Amino acid sequence: MAVVFKKPNALxxxxxxxxxxxxxxxxxxxxxxxxxxxxIEGKAIGVAPVGCAVMxxxxxxxxxxQAPHGRAxxxxxxxxxxxxxxxxxxxxxxxxxxxxxxxxxxxxxxxxENITIIFINNAIYGMTGGQMAPTTLPSQVTQTSPYxxxxxxxxxxxxxxxxxxxxDGATYLERVSVDCVKNVNATKRAIKKAFQTQxxxxxxxxxxxxxxxxxxxxxxxxxxxxxxxxNMIPYYPLGVYKDSTSDKExx
Amino acid sequence: xxxxxxLAEAAIQAGCTRFFGxxxxxxxxxxxxxxxxxxxxxxxxxxxxxxxxxINMLQGAGxxxxxxxxxxxxxxxxxxxEGISYMAGADVPGLIINVQRGxxxxxGIQPSQADYWQATKAPGHGDFHILVFAPNSVQEMxxxxxxxxxxxxxxxxxxxxxADGLLGQMMEPVxxxxxxxxxxxxxxxxxxxxxxxxxxxxxxxxxxxQANELERVVRERFERYKVIEENETMCExxxxxxxxxxxxxxxxxxxxxxxxxxxxxxxxxxxxxVRPITLWPFPKEELKEVAVNAKSFLCVEMNMGQMVExxxxxxDCSRPVEFFGRTGGVIPTPAEVLExxxxxxxxxx
Amino acid sequence: xxxxxxILAGFGGQGILFMGKAIAYAGLIDGKEVSWLPSYGPEMRxxxxxxxxxxxxxxxxxxxxxxxxxxxxMNLPSFDKFIDTVVPGGTVIIDSTLVSKxxxxxxxNVSYIPATEIAESKGLxxxxxxxxxxxLLEQTNFCSYExxxxxxxxxxxxRKKNLIPKNMEAINIGMNYKN
Numbered sequence: 143m144a145v146v147f148k149k150p151n152a153l154x155x156x157x158x159x160x161x162x163x164x165x166x167x168x169x170x171x172x173x174x175x176x177x178x179x180x181x182i183e184g185k186a187i188g189v190a191p192v193g194c195a196v197m198x199x200x201x202x203x204x205x206x207x208q209a210p211h212g213r214a215x216x217x218x219x220x221x222x223x224x225x226x227x228x229x230x231x232x233x234x235x236x237x238x239x240x241x242x243x244x245x246x247x248x249x250x251x252x253x254x255e256n257i258t259i260i261f262i263n264n265a266i267y268g269m270t271g272g273q274m275a276p277t278t279l280p281s282q283v284t285q286t287s288p289y290x291x292x293x294x295x296x297x298x299x300x301x302x303x304x305x306x307x308x309x310d311g312a313t314y315l316e317r318v319s320v321d322c323v324k325n326v327n328a329t330k331r332a333i334k335k336a337f338q339t340q341x342x343x344x345x346x347x348x349x350x351x352x353x354x355x356x357x358x359x360x361x362x363x364x365x366x367x368x369x370x371x372x373n374m375i376p377y378y379p380l381g382v383y384k385d386s387t388s389d390k391e392x393x
Numbered sequence: 394x395x396x397x398x399x400l401a402e403a404a405i406q407a408g409c410t411r412f413f414g415x416x417x418x419x420x421x422x423x424x425x426x427x428x429x430x431x432x433x434x435x436x437x438x439x440x441x442x443x444x445x446x447x448i449n450m451l452q453g454a455g456x457x458x459x460x461x462x463x464x465x466x467x468x469x470x471x472x473x474x475e476g477i478s479y480m481a482g483a484d485v486p487g488l489i490i491n492v493q494r495g496x497x498x499x500x501g502i503q504p505s506q507a508d509y510w511q512a513t514k515a516p517g518h519g520d521f522h523i524l525v526f527a528p529n530s531v532q533e534m535x536x537x538x539x540x541x542x543x544x545x546x547x548x549x550x551x552x553x554x555x556a557d558g559l560l561g562q563m564m565e566p567v568x569x570x571x572x573x574x575x576x577x578x579x580x581x582x583x584x585x586x587x588x589x590x591x592x593x594x595x596x597x598x599x600x601x602x603q604a605n606e607l608e609r610v611v612r613e614r615f616e617r618y619k620v621i622e623e624n625e626t627m628c629e630x631x632x633x634x635x636x637x638x639x640x641x642x643x644x645x646x647x648x649x650x651x652x653x654x655x656x657x658x659x660x661x662x663x664x665x666x667v668r669p670i671t672l673w674p675f676p677k678e679e680l681k682e683v684a685v686n687a688k689s690f691l692c693v694e695m696n697m698g699q700m701v702e703x704x705x706x707x708x709d710c711s712r713p714v715e716f717f718g719r720t721g722g723v724i725p726t727p728a729e730v731l732e733x734x735x736x737x738x739x740x741x742x
Numbered sequence: 743x744x745x746x747x748x749i750l751a752g753f754g755g756q757g758i759l760f761m762g763k764a765i766a767y768a769g770l771i772d773g774k775e776v777s778w779l780p781s782y783g784p785e786m787r788x789x790x791x792x793x794x795x796x797x798x799x800x801x802x803x804x805x806x807x808x809x810x811x812x813x814x815x816m817n818l819p820s821f822d823k824f825i826d827t828v829v830p831g832g833t834v835i836i837d838s839t840l841v842s843k844x845x846x847x848x849x850x851n852v853s854y855i856p857a858t859e860i861a862e863s864k865g866l867x868x869x870x871x872x873x874x875x876x877x878l879l880e881q882t883n884f885c886s887y888e889x890x891x892x893x894x895x896x897x898x899x900x901r902k903k904n905l906i907p908k909n910m911e912a913i914n915i916g917m918n919y920k921n
Contacts, residue, residue: 154594185587187457199596205585207456208598210479213449216441220453221585223437224411224461228587246449249442419782502782563805564763564778566770645805652803726808 150174152183154203163356163363166194166262168320170201172330173233173260176337177204186229187221189214193235194268212243215250218257229340231258237267240276240300247302254311254345258336261302264353265374272358276300279377284358303350303383313390314339314347315383319375321352321367328380335387344390352378394569396531397422397561400490400538400554401430402569404462407539408576409488410436411461413450415443417469418502419558420492424464444469448476448489455485456597458584460542460576464490466558467508468499470516477551478517482599484583484614486545488538489523489553492561495722503722504558506644509699512555513673520611522618524552524625525672527643531565537670539570544625546579548617555672557695559645559724621674628676629668632658633683636665638737641680641704642693643669646725650693653730662738672700677707684708691737693730694718744799746884747807749824751792752816752837757871760897761814762793764875768885768893769797777805790819797884812882814874815841816857833881835874853877855919861912869912876916 149155152174160166177183186204190196192211199206209217214232222230239247239261250257266284267273274287277299281290291299303317314336318329329351336347352374354366361369394402401423404412412427424440431438441447447463454461465473470491480487493508495501512525526541528534537554545552585595601607631651633639642650647668657664667683669676684690689712692701698716705714717733719725748765752758762778769776780793794807811832815821821841828834830849839858855877857870866873872894879890894909 183588184590187585187587189453196600199598203594205588205595206597207453207585208483208596208600209452210449210475213445213476216446216449217453217456219439219446220411220413220450220455220461221457222453223439223450224454224457224459225586228457245442246446249446558782559779559806562780562782564766565802565805566776648802649804649806655803724806726806727804728808 150178152177152186152203154201156200158201159197160194161357163354163366164194165264165320165351165353168326169260169262169329169351169353170198172326172333173231174202175330176334179334180337180341182229182337182341185227186231187225189218189221189230189232191232191234191238192269193238195233195235195262196269198233212238212241213246214238215243215246215255215257215259219250219253219255222255222257229337231260231337233260234262235268236261236263236265236275236277240302248306248309251306251309251346251348252311254313256340256343256345258340259348260333261348261350262353263302263350263378264355265299266355266358268355268358272355277378279373299377301378303348306348307383311346312348312384313345313386315350317350317352317378317380317383319352319370319380321354321370325380339387342387344387350378352380394531394567395422395562395564396534396556397492398426399531399535399567399569400464400556400561401426403535403538404488404542405430405434405436406569406571406576407460407542408578409460409462409542410434411454411459412436412438413441413447413454413461413463415441415447415465415469417466419494419561420464420466420490423490423492423561444472445475448473448480451487451489452476452480452483452485455480455487456483456585458581458586460546460578462488462490464492466492466494467496467505470508470511474517477523478519478521479599480551481517481521481523482519483597484549485551485597486549487551488541488545489551491553491555493555493557495720501722502558504560504645504695504724505720505722506557506646506695507697507699507720508555509672509694509696512553513675513703516553521614522550522673524548524550524621525555526552527555527670527672528560529644529647529668531560531563532567533670534560535567535569544621546581548621550617550621555644557645558722625671626674626676626678627670628679629666629670630679630683631666631668633665633667635663636683636686637663637688638665638734639683639687639690640664640666640693640730640734641669641690641700642666643672643700646693646695649725649727650730652727653734656727656731657734657738660735662734664734664738675703675707680704680707681709684712687712689737690714691733692716692718693725693733695724696720746795746797746812746882747810748795748812748814749792749807749810749827750795750814751790751820751824752840754789754791756791756816757868758791758816759793761871761875762795764872764893764897765878765884766795766797767897768889771889771892771896772885774799775802777802779805792820812878814878816870816874817841818843833878835877835881837870837874839870851881853881854921855916857916860915860919864911864915866908866912866915869909872909872912873916873919876913877919878916879913880917
């Protein structure tokens, strides 16, 4: 019988701990498919964050490092600067990347560090049980914004792709979503392009994936996808925010 | 050579090819030296956006299996505490230099030993130790750098050189073993450097959610610590054989104390000096030995008495342990220490 | 001298630290133990600068000199700060262009030399510190003349090698100056 669908080699056999309906699984698979298709598992080193994806080190079958909260881009920098021929990616959530690790993210981009960041933006802290994130939408209810995010008190969400796009060091920035088949396919194309950017030695690439957190949003998986389409995508428009891959010389 | 530069060159000779740091007085010359030298030998110098990033870059480089270091001074080391704990928890080797200055807070920029507790008791959260070396001369800093790298690699424990502004800034003649041959580093089977489709994936990780599993990992690490304590403790004893009184001092302060011990001997006071070279592991046995014949001890430090408890514990409080120290960046003088020694010996001359 | 424990002090920019390095280097050439310890502070230029230099036949215990047997003072604040710390019988050398006071102690050997003024007038601008080394040599014989020649050759940076004769001229002026 012909095999028409199988697990990518770059994923281990370990069952993930993610909640039902969580989109981490989809993004893990897309990352793994891209690693397989580009044939880079042997030289890949992944950096796992603190947050829901903390145990990603068990799920990807390449070498993996678990970073302190927010520091994945610094760890990745240390690896890449030590092994310039390796392939280095981080996988981080919104609290990790856009709150406690803002400095690490911005400076890795500003340096044009030749690494790839997969950034999962689901507008909430998942692992700790649903607190307000730097990307939580105005008026969105979370455990620590029980009356809705009051922008007069706690300010506005951070739009990472827009912000990073002002940096000359960043080479490829794209925001995508995994809410439907069409967007899942677009996400895979974006990840592959970002990975290729690194393989070509062209510098910093980041793919922001607008994702759901049904558990902490208090919605069913389907309703969560609807909420994402109705609320998140209007605030975080999808698209390529920066692509200077054709301008940049190989490093 | 200036102490800070000597540390840098010694690291290069020991095979260190990656440096990550952030500017802070009084260790800046070290980073500047690395910035000049490393690119010329195919290494990497990178000025990080913060101390926090620098220590994590060190962890990344250490995990990738290369010899790397970071350097800072007291306030910067506090920021590195998180990363040091993660390195210890994931058994990642690496060298951290602390050219101490006065604290707490922004403190001052003059020499100090006020980070003794931080280095030996709590360099970060959790159950762990790091190797701590306290050189007392530019030459010893040089010698201890390569030793620290070796032990850090062998035991997979982060190592620290606990220097101070005096040692970092002073210049003394040094001999640095330079070799054109590449330093052969031990093979690191555990390193995350890409499995090349030839082995299972390696994971560098400090997370163990199962309590039993974390306990097992920590206990295994403490077994290693025991081996380190048995084999790697270093200390210098000076005129202790017939000593009635013992001065205990480390680092630059030990030089001042030694001058005072010489002066006291000239006055006929039977006094000796014990100088811990490793602060962790602490030379407990050596202190216990000298306590057999000594009447009392005097700790001399550039802080408010942080090592006193360790000395008391080492000798099971069997003898009185007095303390003399200056802090805030003030360096004790031999005359001040001599005065204390005379007092300790009951004024007998 | 058996033990040479010095404090060299003045303003930043006068070449105090360089003067210290040169003296320490001379000790090194003679195969002795040496140490050089600068004061360091937030002012990069124009603030006070001083350093301790020790030369000894034996290991140097404390590189921080608190009671020097040699003091070179190149400004008034340094003079005031350190003059009373000099051990009896010690050597004090004062740049009298910049320090107008006289020493009121009688138990130290004092030399007054208007090094800055001499340097200006002889076209040796910036070499007052070297003139003072010359005076120090004459007063203490802390090393031989040959050693000083070698030292000057070593410590003058490569891109300024053309200035070696001027440095030696400064040494000679310092040595031959009479109060």
